[in-house]
Amino acid sequence: MLNRLVLLLNQNYEPVSIIRAKKAIVLIFLGKAEIVERYDGIKIRSPSTEIPLPSIVRLYRYVNIHRREIPLTKKNVLKRDNYTCQYCGKRKGTMTVDHVIPKRLGGKDTWENLVCACIECNTKKGDRTPEEAGMKLLKKPAKPTYFQLLYSRITLPDEKWKQYLFLSS
Ligand SMILES: [Zn+2]
Incomplete structure (x- = not known):
């Protein structure tokens, strides 16, 4: 369960990376991130507390991500x-x-x-x-975001991720 994938968002809701639930929970306990979406019906229990398993977490502080221009190849x-x-x-x-x-x-x-x-x-x-x-394109081609390219082949573990992905960076 702690290995479940969690989408990490920047303070402005832009995707930063994909992390394990374990790391997401640490960020929450350190007060660095909040839960935006949770996996339905799954809770993590410790002897003293119980929290929902996060699916998407968001950082409270904006982190500057320096990303290289994606080469057109x-x-x-x-x-x-x-x-x-x-x-x-x-x-x-x-x-x-x-x-x-x-x-x-x-x-x-x-x-x-x-x-x-x-x-x-x-x-x-x-x-x-x-x-x-007489041929039609499935979708309009556009410049991909860094995130889109990096995780283009991942199967989304949660439908809720869709609305946060594919934002322009
Ligand atoms: Zn074809």
Whole structure:
């Protein structure tokens, strides 16, 4: 139970990291963090006290996090899109990076113009825009946050995390 994952938020509700429940409880007892969300129905008992198992905790004081700029690389584009083809949703097989607006039309190498695509979709789309090819993107590509990229493959232990994740940093 003390190994359950807890989402640690900054004072401004921006995700900082994912920690173990044990560490979250220490932060709470030290008066450094408060419980924002709890795992339903689970309590931690000690001989003298009982507290709900936190799912999300928030720091009382804002911590400055110096994060490097995320490099725009093929690997990071695929990671941002969770290795999922952004046209057909396929997750298996070799993935490529597709220029949404093709280079011949001035499409740039940017987070907003590069998406993960399977070989079939990339070939089918060819040198056309999605509209020309009659294909639709699953979601609008955007620059990922550091947190999003770091934990892109984690299975969320609690649905409540969703509303706190994917905030811009
Ligand atoms: Zn595809």
